[in-house]
Amino acid sequence: MKNLGIKFKKYISIIFLITVLLISLLLSGYTYFNRAYEGIDETVSKETETVEKEMEAEQKAIKEKAIKNAEIRARIKEIEMERKKRMDKAREIEIAKLQRYAKVKAAEEVAKRKPLATMMNESTKDKRERSEQDDRTINAFLAEQKSKGRGPTELETALGLVDRDAILRYIKGGDYE
Numbered sequence: 260m261k262n263l264g265i266k267f268k269k270y271i272s273i274i275f276l277i278t279v280l281l282i283s284l285l286l287s288g289y290t291y292f293n294r295a296y297e298g299i300d301e302t303v304s305k306e307t308e309t310v311e312k313e314m315e316a317e318q319k320a321i322k323e324k325a326i327k328n329a330e331i332r333a334r335i336k337e338i339e340m341e342r343k344k345r346m347d348k349a350r351e352i353e354i355a356k357l358q359r360y361a362k363v364k365a366a367e368e369v370a371k372r373k374p375l376a377t378m379m380n381e382s383t384k385d386k387r388e389r390s391e392q393d394d395r396t397i398n399a400f401l402a403e404q405k406s407k408g409r410g411p412t413e414l415e416t417a418l419g420l421v422d423r424d425a426i427l428r429y430i431k432g433g434d435y436e
Contacts, residue, residue: 397426 366385 393423393427396430397423400426400430
């Protein structure tokens with residue numbers, strides 16, 4: 260029995276030694292993996308910071324491009340509006356020319372059909388209407404020139420120092436002088 264007690268103590272001490280070794284191995288493995296996990300965590304956090312910075316930079320660039328595109332679209336709209344105004348003005352001028360031409364042609368047709376006495380009365384009436392129309396045209400032109408800061412002053416116009424016939428020739432496309 261004595262032998263049995265010594266063997267038993269030997270086995271217990273061997274088992275105890277093996278368990279101590281296993282526990283120490285487990286602890287060293289735990290610390291090793293814990294350190295490795297912390298290193299991975301630091302690497303991941305650094306990478307996420309760089310990715311976030313890159314995303315912020317991209318968003319900023321996208322916003323700047325959107326602002327530039329909006330400015331370009333606004334300028335294009337302004338240019339289109341100016342072009343449309345010029346086209347409308349040119350169209351109005353063309354219509355006015357056609358109306359004047361139509362009036363002249365109509366007057367010629369009427370003159371061919373009416374007797375001379377009636378035609379004299381009509382021509383006087385036409386001259387009066389044409390004179391009134393010319394006055395309105397000249398006044399509109401002078402007002403436009405005044406708004407642009409050019410043209411004669413009101414005093415010059417009131418005193419009759421403005422050559423209205425020369426202005427009318429200029430408006431209708433003739434020489435100013």
